[in-house]
Amino acid sequence: MSGHPAAAAGFLIDAERAAWHDQSLWFMRQKRDAGSAIPEWESLRLAGQALKTHAMSRLADLLEEFERRATANGVQVHWARDAQAHNEIVLGILRSAGVTRVSKSKSMLTEECGLNPFLEAQGIEVVDTDLGERIVQLAKEPPSHIVIPAIHWKREEIGELFHRTMGTPAGETSPDALAAAARVHLRDALLNAGAGITGANALVAETGGVVVCTNEGNADLGMHSPPIHIACAGIEKMIATRDDLGVLLRLLARSGTGQPVTAYTTHVTTPRAGSAMHVVLVDNGRTKRLADATMRSALHCIRCGACLNTCPVYRRSGGYSYGHVIQGPIGAILAPAVDLDRHHTLPFASTLCGSCGDVCPVRIDIPAQLLAWRARSAAAGRLPRGYASIFPLLGRVLSKLDRYEFAARMARRFQKVIPASWLSGRWNPWTRPGRALPVIADESFREWARRAGRGS
Amino acid sequence: MCGESSVKKTLVFVHELVASSPTRSRGGADGVVIETRQRFGGATFDLMMRVALAVPCYVDQFRPEAARATLTLLERLGCEVSLGFDAPCCGQPMFNAGVVTAARGAAHEWARASAEFDAIVMPSGSCTHHVRHHVPALLDDEASRHAARVTYELCEFIAGVLGKPQLTGRFPHRVAMHLGCHAQRGLRLGGSTELHEPPQGPMHTLLSGLDGVDIVPLDRPDECCGFGGSFAVGEAEVSVVMGRDKLADVARHGAEVLVSSDPSCLLHLDAIVRHGGSSLRTMHIAELLEEATR
Amino acid sequence: MSDRDIILAAIRAARVPAAPPASAAFATSAAPAPLASPSPAFTTRTDDEALHGAFLRVLAEVGGRGVICQATQSLDELLAAELGVDKESAVIVRGRFAVVENGAVYVDAADIGARNSIVLAEHLVVVVPYAAIVPTMHEAVRLMPVDSKCGWFLSGPSKTADIEQSLVFGAQGSRTHRVIFEMG
């Protein structure tokens, strides 16, 4: 085993912890169900899908409109074709202002671009200020969930980590006390940074505004305190109008955490007097996906996390099993576009149960794209181990009745003579984790029907 | 700034929003009847139609009793059933594994075998889903479109096409229901928690119409059981944990019987039950309905 | 070519088929059809009292507290009574309007001092005109001032659930959050 199956099996070794992880995320799913139980929910999802489809159909125009307005408002707009260009732009801004310490609120884009290690290698200190992100940053880990980065951490472990890194009392495990300590620790970083970096939940062409949503308020401390605010955004964050923003805001938090809206929703168009504001628009593979009609709608993702929370596989295999900055079902359709070779097991890390597609607030048909990626993996000769030898053969056997019945009779005979102990050996993935061998019936339905004089 | 008139106006706006919510295609008993009427041009269903029982490959070999129960049940309900459907497999296993070329041959054979029938009944939600939603796209020919039009999952056939959402029968047991995800979210044959729907659909209607039956509510009524075709062996560890969790949910609510409309889910769940030595009885919905209506 | 030109050219080369604006998908029917299903109070009740009642309920659910300042009462008296000793560390700002469905109030940067004051405040009080209330975000986004430099929808106090999903108020911003509706 390698790839997702191996990582997932590793995650499941600690069965109790895996069950806790599953239950924690199921709790999120239940909060989503309750929070999204409004009569117009399905209409809203349709509107969410429509506004994203529309924005992608006019993306170049909208980006230009956004740039025009933002520039007129005194915002400096930058364009980055890839992660490297993005990181260089951010570094350039910081260097020219002599900044050595920055705060950063949650941004999956900067994770994708590897901004933190890049800046740190240049001698710039980066403090992630979302509490969950700070936890994993202190532990030198990547986030394991796009919305709840430290969902895999237990309070005792966080207490121990904070004791080591922030000097909280040993044995402190109360979330109130730990969060209070983090508040002091993070305020210091937020107020004394030379620049604040944020992501963006949306860019609005009609207003030239950048929209940032948080519950903690860290993004606001980060962008409104230091003399420089840098907002980093993928180009797919573009939406057309404020009406679209209304729809998006109604969908986002309800899907993610079940809240009707996040505690802080900031719409900023103009830097405050005496400070600078930059927006970095990043491609990094997005235009390539835009040209791919089958997979295009994956760009509609608003990173709410609902598909992760509902995914029975994600819940039981953990964020790290995906080996990608975006995890879960959406990660499984985004990662192969980045590197099919490396991530070829991800589209297979799904039962195709369809739950992700039904919770997605912008109705991305994730199951259909999982299937399409499977077909592309097969075409590229990158099927999971065993698939390439089994399924083409199976296809031949199952495409003609006589071949199928012959194979079935042989299998039945083998089943009788080969010892069950061998059949259910370690090599057999059906029985290995705890399943009894399937039993081929002595008489198939077709054989019975023929015997009864009715069959084909 | 925002007086009463603007409030009223915005309320109208919300009303529009609600009113314009589309009616999703759904597989509730009524939905199928309507859909069926449309399909057959408003004529009531003619029992002289050529109805075939199509038995998926793994049911044929591993659970022939489910196929026999399906046959008995359909005949008891007045159908004349042909067993002349002579294709072994719709191609789903290969298709879902990504090996599309290998899926084509089986699908092609399946579509060919469908040509002479007006209705094809399958005791499997996932195979029906594949035939209805994937095969026409895969083959893009008239035969496959015909197959997609005439193929029905057993419960939707009984409740919808035959118009018998309620059968006369008795099943005095505590039953846990597992629809199978492709019937649930692919064919929309059940109420989905994601869509804030109550338990509904043809299988639920048929089951709850039986005398004495006690359908136990599950904590996660529509969570996947973990079978997932090739997933069951490709991701064997996750698959089995999912199955165990499903069975634990069933056990927590004191069900004596676990019933599913999908024999592939049962193949997996039953193997976990047998490995663990529990006394839970797993049944296919055809077996249950056949037993209840004897 | 600059990165800007490369990106814009690549987008145009992708030839994404035209798709109508979202509003067409959900709000264009000229004659409103009757309601298909009963809606919760905030989308069906038209009287102001019901809107305010629903707002106060949602605000409480998100951890905030709302009070209606009666015509007979002065705002200062109310604040003194409401905040007690917290008055010293409270920041009081004007909000433009309230949103029923999510308990949010809109605050514009033009109406406050330093932008970060709303987050630095230990106790935040937002005073909103009684009549300025809308049912949902659809109306709310249209009321955002067109010349706004920066504005917020604030829904309850700062919060986090990043430690084993236990809800903690006052994560990084205000610990308490009050909305006061002012008459007249």
Ligand code: SF4
């Ligand atoms: S794919 Fe959909 S459900 Fe998943 S994170 Fe993105 S928007 Fe949310």
